[in-house]
Every structure is written in structure tokens, then in C-alpha cells.
Amino acid sequence: MRAKNNNGMGWLFASPYLLYGLIFFLIPLGWSFYLSITDWNLIAPVFHHVGIDNFIKALKSPGVHAAFFVTFKFMIVFVPMVIASSLIVALVVHGLPRFKGLFLIGFFLPYLASGVVSSFIVKGFLSYNSPVNTFLRGQFGLDINWLGTPLSALLLVAVIIAWKFTGYYALILTSGFESINQEIYEAAAIDGVNGWQRFWKITLPLLYPALFTTLILSIGVTFGIFTEVYQLTGGGPNFGTNTWQMEIYKQAFQNLSAGYASAVALIASVVTFISIFIIRKFLEMWGKRNGWT
Amino acid sequence: MAGHKKKSLTIRYIIAFLLLLIMVFPYLYMVLNSFADWSQVDRKLIPTSFTLHSYEWLLSGGQSAEPRPWIRAFFNSLIVSTGSTVLMMVTGVVVAYALAKLQFRGRNFLNNAILFQMFFPAIILLVPTFLIIQRLGMYDSYWGMILPKALSLWAVFMYTNFFRAIPDTFIEAAKLDGASDWQIIFRIILPMSKSITIVVFLFLFMERWTELLWDMIVVKSDNMLTLNVLLSQMFGPYGGYPGPMYAASVILTVPIIILFLFFAKQFKEGMQFTLK
Structure with missing residues (x-):
């Protein structure tokens, strides 16, 4: 019954969240639904209710189609890339007797980079007269317009983001490796388990929780790509890197179609929510079926 | 056996160091180019001629009013x-x-x-x-x-x-x-x-x-x-x-x-x- 005395204090201490949740979650959420059925243009005092017109327009628009597919393309490219690179780093670093912490700190540094800065560096590094392109032209006669084709632009953005997150995920995976008891390996070695079996039967199952975390985090990242795309391609070429955030930003703050952008954002949220839910369930099932969790 | 282990450890340190070098290379590239002579910016993998010109340009306001x-x-x-x-x-x-x-x-x-x-x-x-x-x-x-x-x-x-x-x-x-x-x-x-x-x-x-x-x-x-x-x-x-x-x-x-x-x-x- 002591619990009762605390009611006031509890709500008082929780009040920052209540206030914040109201002003920056519930009200905008409702407002967003309302905006999505209007044709408001962010400035004009008058607007009309247009029913589901925005949604119909959005579902037919090339920008929205692109955003839907580009997100999954990023996922297909970026997730294996960043998991592989962070696994390599973790594999190399986790057993080092000395300087392990120093290495991990070093690998974490890219996480501190602003997407604007990393985009600039890549842009400069791959500019027409850069050493890389001069070399490629001189030696192989290759004249690559890195940001000019949808595929290479998408790959570049994926590489930049993978560079940023590798050290962070390596930190998670390293602590996963460290939680594996070395005696298990020794026992397995006595039983004659070879390298590949060892990885599949021992390392992977025991690493699975850490791997699951990095997978979920990296998949989440693909739904929120903006800065690098804004800085490097503006969503192009030919919508080749047009992410949800890019599309919504363009519609709301460049075309000033607040109503339409809200409809797109609503679609984006539903797609994101469902996709992550399905992928998560799938990963959990995969782990369960193999007896990893 | 001990010698073998020591050797493989050395190799691991070398690999770790090379990986780290690759990962921090963009930062090195950024810093070196910020001090590079303007004729060498983005022209050389490692610039050879250095200046403070870029920083002076920034602090004097550059092209901004x-x-x-x-x-x-x-x-x-x-x-x-x-x-x-x-x-x-x-x-x-x-x-x-x-x-x-x-x-x-x-x-x-x-x-x-x-x-x-x-x-x-x-x-x-x-x-x-x-x-x-x-x-x-x-x-x-x-x-x-x-x-x-x-x-x-x-x-x-x-x-x-x-x-x-x-x-x-x-x-x-x-x-x-x-x-x-x-x-x-x-x-x-x-x-x-x-x-x-x-x-x-x-x-x-x-x-x-x-x-x-x-x-x-x-x-x-x-x-x-x-x-x-x-x-x-x-x-x-x-x-x-x-x-x-x-x-x-x-x-x-x-x-x-x-x-x-x-x-x-x-x-x-x-x-x-x-x-x-």
C-alpha cells in the first residue's frame, strides 16, 4: 500500500515525457493524418479537403515507387556490407592480448563523422581530376561517372554509411565474441571439429544474439537515409537513390506540398513498420529453427 | 608451437593496423587536403605542398557577405x-x-x-x-x-x-x-x-x-x-x-x-x- 503514496511523485517525474509525448508525438501524429487529406501548400491560408486524392497520387508517383524500391536496394547492399566489415574487424580484434581497446576506439572514429563531411570527402576523392580517376583513366581507359549512374551512386552511399557504422557494430560483435567461452572451442578441437563446422556449429549460434542486434540496427538505418543522399545525389540520378526521407523532404520543403508530403510520410511509416516487423519475425524464426536462441 | 602462435599474433596485429588505416584514411585525406596547396587539393593521394590558405579563406568570410x-x-x-x-x-x-x-x-x-x-x-x-x-x-x-x-x-x-x-x-x-x-x-x-x-x-x-x-x-x-x-x-x-x-x-x-x-x-x- 506504500505504492499509493508515490502516485503523485511518479507522475511528476514522468511529466517531461508526458509533455514531450503530447507536443512532439500525439499532436503531430494527429495533425499528420489531418494534413494528408488536404491540399495545403505550407503557406497559403486556404486549403481544401481532398479525401484520399493525395494517397492515390502518391501511389502512382515515380518518386514514391522509387523510395519503396531504393530502400530495399539499400538494404540488400548495405546490410551484408556492414555486417561483413564489422565481422572482419571484430574477428581480427577480439582476441588481441594488447591494445584491443585502442583499436576499437580507432575503428569507432568514423561514427563521429557528419554525413555531410563524409559525403564531401567521397565526392572530392572521386572528382574528375582525383588521383583515383586519373589512375583509372590512364591505366585502364575507364572514365567512371561515379554519381552519374544509379547503381554506382547507390553503392557509394551504401559504402559511406557502412564506413560510419562498421566500428560501432564491431564493438557489439566483439563483445559477442568475448561472451563465448573458450573452453567450448577446446572441447570441440578434441572432438575433431574443423574450422568451417566450428564456425557454423559453435561461433554462429553463440554469436547470434549480437548478430541479431546488428542486423536489426542496420536494417533500421536503411529506412532513415537522408544526409548522404541529399548531399551527393539529391535522390538521383533518375530516382536511383531517392529514399523515403529524401522524397518527403522534397515534397514538403521544396515543392511546399505539405498535404501531399504528409500522405507520403504516412505511406512511408506504414511500409517501414510492416517491413521491419516482417524482417524481425523472419530473423527470429530463422534463429529459432536453427536452435540459436 | 609457441613461435607459431607468436607469429600469427604479429600477423593479426598487422592486419588490424592495416584495417584501421583504411578506416581512418578518409579523415587523413580530409586533414591533409585542408592544409594542401590549392593546386593539389583532390589531385594527389598525399599532398606534398602545404599552406594555411584554406583556413584563412574561411575565417575571412570567404565568398559570404x-x-x-x-x-x-x-x-x-x-x-x-x-x-x-x-x-x-x-x-x-x-x-x-x-x-x-x-x-x-x-x-x-x-x-x-x-x-x-x-x-x-x-x-x-x-x-x-x-x-x-x-x-x-x-x-x-x-x-x-x-x-x-x-x-x-x-x-x-x-x-x-x-x-x-x-x-x-x-x-x-x-x-x-x-x-x-x-x-x-x-x-x-x-x-x-x-x-x-x-x-x-x-x-x-x-x-x-x-x-x-x-x-x-x-x-x-x-x-x-x-x-x-x-x-x-x-x-x-x-x-x-x-x-x-x-x-x-x-x-x-x-x-x-x-x-x-x-x-x-x-x-x-x-x-x-x-x-x-
């Missing part, structure tokens, strides 16, 4: 990032204390609400949040940049998990001695939470320091721009002045790296907890 917008932008970033981070830490601690250590009706509901909101795709909130800030008269102001980022669900979540691991006996003992909840937070909880506080602080500050989208849409005046936004706008789509672009990138990146390295040891210790 306003003198020294970079210094102003640097302080804008500092104000916004610090204000926002401090608020996110305070609200994080206070709310987490309620959720972890106070018994009250509706606590479970709040816990679930926060979890739900954490996994809710925030993109849907962008346009209306902008409108709310506008209606509150905070468009083009520091508060407009700070207030929507005054509470971090992630910080609440991290602190709640950490506080739950602190035994209630400490708190009950303090309450018997007549300590208030505030005193318990400041005298008992926070001193026990140093490592997690460093981790939360660094992640929040890094994220805030490198924010682009929100700071870009909520600010209009040149003298309100954060460093990241100014950088993005000045050297945007058409490039030009690559040397100063690298110099400005250095000015944006170096403070956050220094801050991180300063707390690196505690950060590593704190991460051990968060990753368990």
Missing part, C-alpha cells in the same frame, strides 16, 4: 548541441527514475508507450513538428532546434534499464534517512551511473552535432545556421573551393573527435554494460 560566418556557426552548433544534450540527459534521468524506481499507477502503461514510440517510424512527424515549432513562434531560433530534441526515448530507455539494476535497498535506506527523490537522484543514483552517463552523453551529443535535416528546415537566417548546415549549404551541389571545404570539414569534425577521445576510456567501460 557576412564576415566570419564559420565562427558564428560553430557557436550556434555548440549552443544547440549542448542545450539539446543537457535537456535530453536531464529528462532522461528524471523520467527513467520514475519508471525504474517509483511505484505509481500507470507506470506499465508509460513503459509500453515509450517502447511503442521508440519503434514508431518518426518520419511521419517531420512536417507537423515543423508546423508546431512555427506556431510556437520558434521558427528560426535556437529553441526551434533544441526543443523537439529535448527528450530522447533512447536515453530514457538506457537509463531505465540501468537504474533497474541498482538495488532498491539503497533507495529505501536513504528514504528512511529522510532523503527526497531529488536527493536520491543526485546523491545515490547519478554517482552510481557515471559510465552509462558518459555513453549516453557522447551518443546524444554526436548525433545532435551532426544533425542536418531538422536544423536545415527550421532555420532561415544565415546567422542562425549550425556549422553542419552551413557546411552543407556553402559547399553544396556545385562544389568549388575544395580546399576550404576540407578546412570547414576539419573544423566540424575535430571538436567531436577530441571530445570523444577525452572520454574514450570511460566510453569503453560504459559500452561493456550497454552491450550486455
Whole structure:
């Protein structure tokens, strides 16, 4: 019954969240639904209710189609890339007797980079007269317009983001490796388990929780790509890197179609929510079926 | 056998070092090019001739009408990032204390609400949040940049998990001695939470320091721009002045790296907890 005395204090201490949740979650959420059925243009005092017109327009628009597919393309490219690179780093670093912490700190540094800065560096590094392109032209006669084709632009953005997150995920995976008891390996070695079996039967199952975390985090990242795309391609070429955030930003703050952008954002949220839910369930099932969790 | 092991260890150190070199190469490239002679910027893998020209160009105002917008932008970033981070830490601690250590009706509901909101795709909130800030008269102001980022669900979540691991006996003992909840937070909880506080602080500050989208849409005046936004706008789509672009990138990146390295040891210790 002591619990009762605390009611006031509890709500008082929780009040920052209540206030914040109201002003920056519930009200905008409702407002967003309302905006999505209007044709408001962010400035004009008058607007009309247009029913589901925005949604119909959005579902037919090339920008929205692109955003839907580009997100999954990023996922297909970026997730294996960043998991592989962070696994390599973790594999190399986790057993080092000395300087392990120093290495991990070093690998974490890219996480501190602003997407604007990393985009600039890549842009400069791959500019027409850069050493890389001069070399490629001189030696192989290759004249690559890195940001000019949808595929290479998408790959570049994926590489930049993978560079940023590798050290962070390596930190998670390293602590996963460290939680594996070395005696298990020794026992397995006595039983004659070879390298590949060892990885599949021992390392992977025991690493699975850490791997699951990095997978979920990296998949989440693909739904929120903006800065690098804004800085490097503006969503192009030919919508080749047009992410949800890019599309919504363009519609709301460049075309000033607040109503339409809200409809797109609503679609984006539903797609994101469902996709992550399905992928998560799938990963959990995969782990369960193999007896990893 | 021992010799073999030693040799393979040496190879591992060499591989680790090479990997690290690849990972920090973009930073090296940025720093070297910021000091490179303008004729060599982006022309050489490792520049050979150095100058301070790029930095002088920036600090004299460069092509901008306003003198020294970079210094102003640097302080804008500092104000916004610090204000926002401090608020996110305070609200994080206070709310987490309620959720972890106070018994009250509706606590479970709040816990679930926060979890739900954490996994809710925030993109849907962008346009209306902008409108709310506008209606509150905070468009083009520091508060407009700070207030929507005054509470971090992630910080609440991290602190709640950490506080739950602190035994209630400490708190009950303090309450018997007549300590208030505030005193318990400041005298008992926070001193026990140093490592997690460093981790939360660094992640929040890094994220805030490198924010682009929100700071870009909520600010209009040149003298309100954060460093990241100014950088993005000045050297945007058409490039030009690559040397100063690298110099400005250095000015944006170096403070956050220094801050991180300063707390690196505690950060590593704190991460051990968060990753368990």
C-alpha cells in the first residue's frame, strides 16, 4: 500500500515525457493524418479537403515507387556490407592480448563523422581530376561517372554509411565474441571439429544474439537515409537513390506540398513498420529453427 | 608451437593496423587536403605542398557577405548541441527514475508507450513538428532546434534499464534517512551511473552535432545556421573551393573527435554494460 503514496511523485517525474509525448508525438501524429487529406501548400491560408486524392497520387508517383524500391536496394547492399566489415574487424580484434581497446576506439572514429563531411570527402576523392580517376583513366581507359549512374551512386552511399557504422557494430560483435567461452572451442578441437563446422556449429549460434542486434540496427538505418543522399545525389540520378526521407523532404520543403508530403510520410511509416516487423519475425524464426536462441 | 602462435599474433596485429588505416584514411585525406596547396587539393593521394590558405579563406568570410560566418556557426552548433544534450540527459534521468524506481499507477502503461514510440517510424512527424515549432513562434531560433530534441526515448530507455539494476535497498535506506527523490537522484543514483552517463552523453551529443535535416528546415537566417548546415549549404551541389571545404570539414569534425577521445576510456567501460 506504500505504492499509493508515490502516485503523485511518479507522475511528476514522468511529466517531461508526458509533455514531450503530447507536443512532439500525439499532436503531430494527429495533425499528420489531418494534413494528408488536404491540399495545403505550407503557406497559403486556404486549403481544401481532398479525401484520399493525395494517397492515390502518391501511389502512382515515380518518386514514391522509387523510395519503396531504393530502400530495399539499400538494404540488400548495405546490410551484408556492414555486417561483413564489422565481422572482419571484430574477428581480427577480439582476441588481441594488447591494445584491443585502442583499436576499437580507432575503428569507432568514423561514427563521429557528419554525413555531410563524409559525403564531401567521397565526392572530392572521386572528382574528375582525383588521383583515383586519373589512375583509372590512364591505366585502364575507364572514365567512371561515379554519381552519374544509379547503381554506382547507390553503392557509394551504401559504402559511406557502412564506413560510419562498421566500428560501432564491431564493438557489439566483439563483445559477442568475448561472451563465448573458450573452453567450448577446446572441447570441440578434441572432438575433431574443423574450422568451417566450428564456425557454423559453435561461433554462429553463440554469436547470434549480437548478430541479431546488428542486423536489426542496420536494417533500421536503411529506412532513415537522408544526409548522404541529399548531399551527393539529391535522390538521383533518375530516382536511383531517392529514399523515403529524401522524397518527403522534397515534397514538403521544396515543392511546399505539405498535404501531399504528409500522405507520403504516412505511406512511408506504414511500409517501414510492416517491413521491419516482417524482417524481425523472419530473423527470429530463422534463429529459432536453427536452435540459436 | 609457441613461435607459431607468436607469429600469427604479429600477423593479426598487422592486419588490424592495416584495417584501421583504411578506416581512418578518409579523415587523413580530409586533414591533409585542408592544409594542401590549392593546386593539389583532390589531385594527389598525399599532398606534398602545404599552406594555411584554406583556413584563412574561411575565417575571412570567404565568398559570404557576412564576415566570419564559420565562427558564428560553430557557436550556434555548440549552443544547440549542448542545450539539446543537457535537456535530453536531464529528462532522461528524471523520467527513467520514475519508471525504474517509483511505484505509481500507470507506470506499465508509460513503459509500453515509450517502447511503442521508440519503434514508431518518426518520419511521419517531420512536417507537423515543423508546423508546431512555427506556431510556437520558434521558427528560426535556437529553441526551434533544441526543443523537439529535448527528450530522447533512447536515453530514457538506457537509463531505465540501468537504474533497474541498482538495488532498491539503497533507495529505501536513504528514504528512511529522510532523503527526497531529488536527493536520491543526485546523491545515490547519478554517482552510481557515471559510465552509462558518459555513453549516453557522447551518443546524444554526436548525433545532435551532426544533425542536418531538422536544423536545415527550421532555420532561415544565415546567422542562425549550425556549422553542419552551413557546411552543407556553402559547399553544396556545385562544389568549388575544395580546399576550404576540407578546412570547414576539419573544423566540424575535430571538436567531436577530441571530445570523444577525452572520454574514450570511460566510453569503453560504459559500452561493456550497454552491450550486455
